[in-house]
Amino acid sequence: MPSTLHPLTSLTAAGCTAVITTAAGAWPLSLAVGLAAAVLAVRAGVGRRVLAAAAAVLLPLGLSLLMLHGLFFPEGRTVLAAWGPARVTAEGLAFALESGSRTGACVMVLLLFSFTVSAPDLVAALAGRGLPPQFGFVVASALTLLPVMAGRLDNIRAAQEARGLVLRGGVLSRLVGVRLQMVPLVLGLIEDSGSRAQALEARGFGGPGPRTSYREVADPPVGRRFRAALLLLAAAAVALRLAASWPAAGPS
Amino acid sequence: MSQQSLTLPATGPGSGAGSAKARRNRHVLELAGAAAIAGTYVFLVLTQPADIANGPASFSALVALGGFFLGAVLLIAAALPVLPTSTLVLMPVALVLNVVLGQLMGSTGLPFYFDAIGTVLIAVLAGPAAGAATGALSSIVWSFVNPTVLPFAAGAALIGFLAGLAARGGLFRRFYLAPVAGFVTGILAGVVSAPIAAFVFGGTAGVGTGALVSAFRAMGDTLLAAITKQALVSDPMDKAIVFAIAAMLVYALPRRTTVQFPFVRRYRVLAGKAPETPEA
Incomplete structure (x- = not known):
């Protein structure tokens, strides 16, 4: 069911949510974002399709992360169990949870966007933006x-x-x-x-010059202001994360 | 060459009065895109967190996403407006072939991904720029069903670009040379894509590849090193097969179809003598 939002507004909302979640890098926030996206998808009537697509992507990734970091995490210190070379460490499990939930939130949000947007509207809106x-x-x-x-x-x-x-x-x-x-x-x-x-x-497809579009997509000013606010918020989140992590990420 | 064509002059920004300036702008965009991808990779490798247990790699994830995405967008912006209509019309076909042929090959039960057959096909028929744009756009379209492929757009563009270079260099004239080109492409593409897998996703998407990464981790490698090694095991083989399949498909095309592409005629991409029809 296509959403009534302007396609650029929903694209900005999805993209900025994904960026902010990545920048925050906290699993409670990621889980909350993923759950919120799932609820929104169900309310938009695409819950089943979004969840099926998300499961197809996230289940193999989750299993792989769990096996990889759950069993083998040489940086881990708190050993919970060990069989030969495989060691279950608290740090490894936390890392798997962290990366898995972060990816899960981004996948859910972007799938919610792609299953609710109307492709012709999106294309018309993008072409209108140059x-x-x-x-x-x-x-x-x-x-x-x-x-x-x-x-x-x-x-x-x-x-x-x-x-x-x-x-x-x-x-x-x-x-x-x-x-x-x-x-x-x-x-x-x-x-x-x-x-x-x-x-x-x-029919002049390759010709130079401006094009006009048959399709006009209404773009109310509220949506435009909302987009600007979201972009500012996402930029602030990225700037904060970069500033906070810069020294720690230096070569050592 | 002395005789002017009777049809309208070729359209598009690549011709006409401002062509030199437009071409220079396009080259600047291409170089900027390549520099963004290369710079991001070098930066990520140099500043990779020594101890990932200290916290999530949000910083590296943001840098990887931003840099590679910027590079892919610049490459698309450089290539797309100057491609001829015959190539542009082929690009959606290639995007869909990437998905459908990938699934078809998946049905044979072989442990590879084969997600670039259409990209390589376009690159062979229409050149490196078309290949790069197809690779990047393919990731964007595919991300409508699987958002996790979006960050790999730069790697996909690299595959298309290198396949086009190989075709220009005549490596698709002999069937046995195509897999060699694919092998080399796979090495480069795997190395470039490894930071995305390591920092954005924290691992690989498949259980089989995950097992391979686990094995390297068990030997004490860092996450990036383990994933790079895994990519060096899987990707060259995968791309060698993909290049061989693309070569097989191109050879199966009738000559009447392949010589329609100016790139194929100009660089004599396929074996056999050049067609005698004049270009005009």
Whole structure:
């Protein structure tokens, strides 16, 4: 469900929240931000999709962090348990919690943004802010091409299976199968893009000069002030963190 | 060359009266982008916290995110406005190929990531600038479903750029040279991406790679050293395979399609004699 906010406002909100959380580097704040994003996602009606996408990203990362820092953390001093070379240390577990929750908060916030923003609005808003129009074209057409491509791959697989392709067996036969699906897919897409380029060129796509947009996105002044305030806040957080950590981070 | 083309003059900021100035500006942007990435890497390695147990690496995370993001944005801004329409139209295809072919190769059960096939394909057909822009944009688009790939945009841009250089140097004319180029690219890309994994995420995203990092940590390495070593084990192999797959795909394309790309014609990227049709 697209949100009613101006896309730049929600983008700024998500980006600044992620930056401030990273700068703060405190796990209670990270957990709170992640939870707040989850609640907002559920209220926006995209809770299931956001949580599924976040789980797909965060579960492997979390497991990997837990295994890595939970068992092997040579800098750790407080040893809780030890088996041979593996030592469970309090510092390692704290470090895993710290990095995991920080990444988790950023992922949740950014997913909340990407699942609630309307892609055409975002592209129109960005082009209105002086970004090259090509950027909007590439991003928007990639986002619309993604579902088309999946359907096309299904068609190719069905066609190849009708001709006797069997997707089973060892790595080698699977690789042959992948090649039989990949080559027609890539060939077809590159052919298509050639004709699309000619059509676009004929309509003045590559021409210089300013562009106008069909799509006008309302940008109320409240949102603009809110964005400015958030950017200032994020800049302050980054400056504080850099100033606080600079001497400690020097070579030693 | 003496005969003027009858069509309209080529459009875009790269031609016309202000072309020299525009080209210089573009080079400045490209150099600034590369300098931002290289500078960030050097800074991170020199100032890496000696003892990560003292606290979270927020400082290094912010520097890594800011520097690499700035570099990627500068590279996109330098490359994007001057790319011809035929290349621009191919870029969304490459972005989607990165995702779909990555998933397709994942179905074979091999322990690699294969997330750059489309980027390398574009780089071979359209050159280093297009490859770099595709790599960086691909990370941005992919981050709509998986935000953790966003910080790796600079590494992805580097892969595209190096693949384009390899194609320009003729390494895609012979099938056995492509994996060699991929291997070297993987070394550089892995080393550049390691600080992101170490300082921003505190580890790697996969359980398999995590096990490898754990092994190096158990030998007493710092986190950055362990992740760099892990990247040196996984990335060159991965990129060698990706380059080989991209070469296979390019060879499978009909010649009629490949010679449409000015980069392929100009640098004779693929084996065989140059097409006889004049360029104009």
